[in-house]
Amino acid sequence: xxxxxxxxxxxxxxxxxxxxxxxxxxxxxxxxxxxxxxxxxxxxxxxxxxxxxxxxxxxxxxxxxxxxxxxxxxxxxxxxxxxxxxxxxxxxxxxxxxxxxxxxxxxxxxxxxxxxxxxxxxxxxxxxxxxxxxxxxxxxxxxxxxxxxxxxxxxxxxxxxxxxxxxxxxxxxxxxxxxxxxxxxxxxxxxxxxxxxxxxxxxxxxxxxxxxxxxxxxxxxxxxxxxxxxxxxxxxxxxxxxxxxxxxxxxxxxxxxxxxxxxxxxxxxxxxxxxxxxxxxxxxxxxxxxxxxxxxxxxxxxxxxxxxxxxxxxxxxxxxxxxxxxxxxxxxxxxxxxxxxxxxxxxxxxxxxxxxxxxxxxxxxxxxxxxxxxxxxxxxxxxxxxxxxxxxxxxxxxxxxxxxxxxxxxxxxxxxxxxxxxxxxxxxxxxxxxxxxxxxxxxxxx
Amino acid sequence: xxxxxxxxxxxxxxxxxxxxxxxxxxxxxxxxxxxxxxxxxxxxxxxxxxxxxxxxxxxxxxxxxxxxxxxxxxxxxxxxxxxxxxxxxxxxxxxxxxxxxxxxxxxxxxxxxxxxxxxxxxxxxxxxxxxxxxxxxxxxxxxxxxxxxxxxxxxxxxxxxxxxxxxxxxxxxxxxxxxxxxxxxxxxxxxxxxxxxxxxxxxxxxxxxxxxxxxxxxxxxxxxxxxxxxxxxxxxxxxxxxxxxxxxxxxxxxxxxxxxxxxxxxxxxxxxxxxxxxxxxxxxxxxxxxxxxxxxxxxxxxxxxxxxxxxxxxxxxxxxxxxxxxxxxxxxxxxxxxxxxxxxxxxxxxxxxxxxxxxxxxxxxxxxxxxxxxxxxxxxxxxxxxxxxxxxxxxxxxxxxxxxxxxxxxxxxxxxxxxxxxxxxxxxxxxxxxxxxxxxxxxxxx
Numbered sequence: 021x022x023x024x025x026x027x028x029x030x031x032x033x034x035x036x037x038x039x040x041x042x043x044x045x046x047x048x049x050x051x052x053x054x055x056x057x058x059x060x061x062x063x064x065x066x067x068x069x070x071x072x073x074x075x076x077x078x079x080x081x082x083x084x085x086x087x088x089x090x091x092x093x094x095x096x097x098x099x100x101x102x103x104x105x106x107x108x109x110x111x112x113x114x115x116x117x118x119x120x121x122x123x124x125x126x127x128x129x130x131x132x133x134x135x136x137x138x139x140x141x142x143x144x145x146x147x148x149x150x151x152x153x154x155x156x157x158x159x160x161x162x163x164x165x166x167x168x169x170x171x172x173x174x175x176x177x178x179x180x181x182x183x184x185x186x187x188x189x190x191x192x193x194x195x196x197x198x199x200x201x202x203x204x205x206x207x208x209x210x211x212x213x214x215x216x217x218x219x220x221x222x223x224x225x226x227x228x229x230x231x232x233x234x235x236x237x238x239x240x241x242x243x244x245x246x247x248x249x250x251x252x253x254x255x256x257x258x259x260x261x262x263x264x265x266x267x268x269x270x271x272x273x274x275x276x277x278x279x280x281x282x283x284x285x286x287x288x289x290x291x292x293x294x295x296x297x298x299x300x301x302x303x304x305x306x307x308x309x310x311x312x313x314x315x316x317x318x319x320x321x322x323x324x325x326x327x328x329x330x331x332x333x334x335x336x337x338x339x340x341x342x343x344x345x346x347x348x349x350x351x352x353x354x355x356x357x358x359x360x361x362x363x364x365x366x367x368x369x370x371x372x373x374x375x376x377x378x379x380x381x382x383x384x385x386x387x388x389x390x391x392x393x394x395x396x397x398x399x400x401x402x403x404x405x406x407x408x409x410x411x412x413x414x415x416x417x418x419x420x421x422x423x424x425x426x427x428x429x430x431x432x433x434x435x436x437x438x439x440x441x442x443x444x445x446x447x448x449x450x451x452x453x454x455x456x457x458x459x460x461x462x463x464x465x466x
Numbered sequence: 467x468x469x470x471x472x473x474x475x476x477x478x479x480x481x482x483x484x485x486x487x488x489x490x491x492x493x494x495x496x497x498x499x500x501x502x503x504x505x506x507x508x509x510x511x512x513x514x515x516x517x518x519x520x521x522x523x524x525x526x527x528x529x530x531x532x533x534x535x536x537x538x539x540x541x542x543x544x545x546x547x548x549x550x551x552x553x554x555x556x557x558x559x560x561x562x563x564x565x566x567x568x569x570x571x572x573x574x575x576x577x578x579x580x581x582x583x584x585x586x587x588x589x590x591x592x593x594x595x596x597x598x599x600x601x602x603x604x605x606x607x608x609x610x611x612x613x614x615x616x617x618x619x620x621x622x623x624x625x626x627x628x629x630x631x632x633x634x635x636x637x638x639x640x641x642x643x644x645x646x647x648x649x650x651x652x653x654x655x656x657x658x659x660x661x662x663x664x665x666x667x668x669x670x671x672x673x674x675x676x677x678x679x680x681x682x683x684x685x686x687x688x689x690x691x692x693x694x695x696x697x698x699x700x701x702x703x704x705x706x707x708x709x710x711x712x713x714x715x716x717x718x719x720x721x722x723x724x725x726x727x728x729x730x731x732x733x734x735x736x737x738x739x740x741x742x743x744x745x746x747x748x749x750x751x752x753x754x755x756x757x758x759x760x761x762x763x764x765x766x767x768x769x770x771x772x773x774x775x776x777x778x779x780x781x782x783x784x785x786x787x788x789x790x791x792x793x794x795x796x797x798x799x800x801x802x803x804x805x806x807x808x809x810x811x812x813x814x815x816x817x818x819x820x821x822x823x824x825x826x827x828x829x830x831x832x833x834x835x836x837x838x839x840x841x842x843x844x845x846x847x848x849x850x851x852x853x854x855x856x857x858x859x860x861x862x863x864x865x866x867x868x869x870x871x872x873x874x875x876x877x878x879x880x881x882x883x884x885x886x887x888x889x890x891x892x893x894x895x896x897x898x899x900x901x902x903x904x905x906x907x908x909x910x911x912x
Contacts, residue, residue: 030897060830060831060832060892060897062830062890062891062892062897063830063831063832063833063892066833066834066892066893067832070834077832078831078832080831308887318890319890319897320887320888320890320897320898320899320902321887323897323898324885340885341882341885342887343887344887345887346887346888346889347889347890347891348889348890348891348894349891350891350893350894355894357889359887359889384506384508384509385506385509385524385526386506386509386513386523386524387509387512388512388516416865418889418891418893418894419862419865419866419889419894419895420865420868421889422866422868422869422886422888422889422899422901423868423869423871423872424872425869425886425887425888425889426869426870426872426873426876426878426883426886426888427872427876429876429878429882429885429886429887430872430873430875430876430878430882432872432875432876436787436875436876437872439770439786439787439875440868440871440872440875441754441766441767441788441789441790441791441792441805441871441875442766442792442868442871442872443792443793443794443803443805443864443865443867443868443871444508444764444765444766444793444794445508445793445794445795445796445864446506446508446509446512447512447796447864448794448796448801448864448865449865451476451506451508451765451766451769452766452769453766453868455868456766
């Protein structure tokens, strides 16, 4: 059997390796348009923060290992440009411009996602950068190397924007953040978002919300962002307003697309075309809480989907249950974590959401070093089900969210979750874990 | 209705307060034999560590608040000595020796547990101390105050022993730990226990295992422990070999007892006698994983059982699902956490346990500051169910265990748990959370 994988990052390389491990008879070819495979994209902000560390530290497994140890025909610098479903062929061209054509028995689309770059005047300036590929990371880090970048404007205020804000501040760079819409972290409960915002402001980060950047102009030194209340100049602009799935190949081949134009897949990562699979940031997923399709491109799902696609390609029948939308990030010394639905998303999904926000402490009564911890929790008034949770605090937020994530997978009610036997020791939290206190409070309102 | 509560700590005061909140018509009397109510017993080692902090910091709510704000007839210094079920009376005597007698309509036994003190020669010396009540804590801390205690011998190596070891070392005291049985932390997987032991030894703590202390003798200065391979002298001995339920009153009244002589209760905290409830460390619980009775005296359960008893006393029908045996503690810079069953306990409960131990890292690939993290996981070969997990590491162990605890409550299989959508960000763990890696490894063996 000949498997062709388009895309050599998390999903693609996970799948390729696993297929070779399960069935060494399968001939696996991976087409990767860049020269990088298998790197920790999420680690880039932390690497950029440290001038002394080479970007290559982020490579998890070298191309050579895939080729020599695993016998994968890994072709970097190979961009697929078309898929012909009827003749089962992928066509494309190399970085050098040479066309190629390769037949397949099974095809895995692992084309990932791309940073959104609006077609606005000046947004194509070389000093307007995005951070998605390792090459993007190298470009940003290289640009910072000579010390001439003193001010950076970040457009966008999502995970990447916030992590990059921290990285740049740690290098002494003045950071201004800009977003067109008026609400800071709109998916986060207001009390929790306020804490994140206060943390940024305490670090000297200036925030501009509610006005879009209409164009970017060359200034005498650096760039000027036009459209805000006042002209903002920066030596470098980081564009971090989100990503979109790389589903052009799939669309052109006639595959069914789904939310945000992600490639529609079933629990076995099968697309609408026979023997064609999709995994990773280019594909959609099932949301365990709503039961509906969703598109939340994150690393764990990409890796897991790569494995499951491999299993199914090799003839096993593996079906992923889906995701609950768990995510965490750190911004300076603050941890932010979420799982499941916000009240707004719950309402849109047909639930009758009831929400509670509590402020408690990260350690036990009278234990030194306690800091505030905020927990938001959403339940469904009709069924009593737990629908989502969010936690913000200077310790104990990121790992704590996983207890709620598992509860969502198990479809627990708020009452059942509130009866969980969670760990207690004074250095780690109050007797009633903050999640339990939130559940107890929420239960009163359900 | 007249409710009498015997015992004024976590379970008793939680219940008394809640009953008054639900139904102010109920006359609530609490009989507490000591002069302390409602304090954070688990916080005592950390308080003792800090010579400057008053022990009174640990009091969560003052007796006066219970009396004046909540209208509870709180009688401290009142030791109950007997319960007459037929006439519904509690008899006892005060610290001053005055007898009392009090009638009840409903009775809650919240008598807690006591530190075990074997009747061996010299174990009753005033410098052989235990740590269970706040008075015990005051006694130890008072004894340390003049700086004459330079060496402490701790008999026992459980949670309290280890937390007190840390507290004493932080005050510059030389600590030797002794236990009669040969295995250090026998409930912890060997690879994980080794790490805890190495941490103690790195802190200069001497460990003696496998020989019991047969007697304690007065030395020219301090005490000598006899029975070990060599004579061990100490200025103070801390006896921390465990606790047993205070169920004498219940036994004498003819109530059904259960494991370890804990008072047998149902999910509604009802004892075998009508209108008599028991909650907290004196009572047993149902283990969610085995479905059998168990006795694991911990603070969260005590508080929760107090609440549930209150609800039932007030005529609601609340049934606790039980516990899964989740616990965490810190010893120096190491976090230790567990939930569910060990392989040994699983075997004894009729499962066919399969176990895996992995060593991984606390942060993502190439993220600075990562430290090793050990995870043990147990599953049932027949049903595929998750049965238990343990985690040890210098960060990310204590809170991480709760995801597994919730999975145990939900009766998830190892496969289902391994499909959980857990949070990922480089500062907090690898893409595949260590719990997921353990589940994936375990699944291969099931």
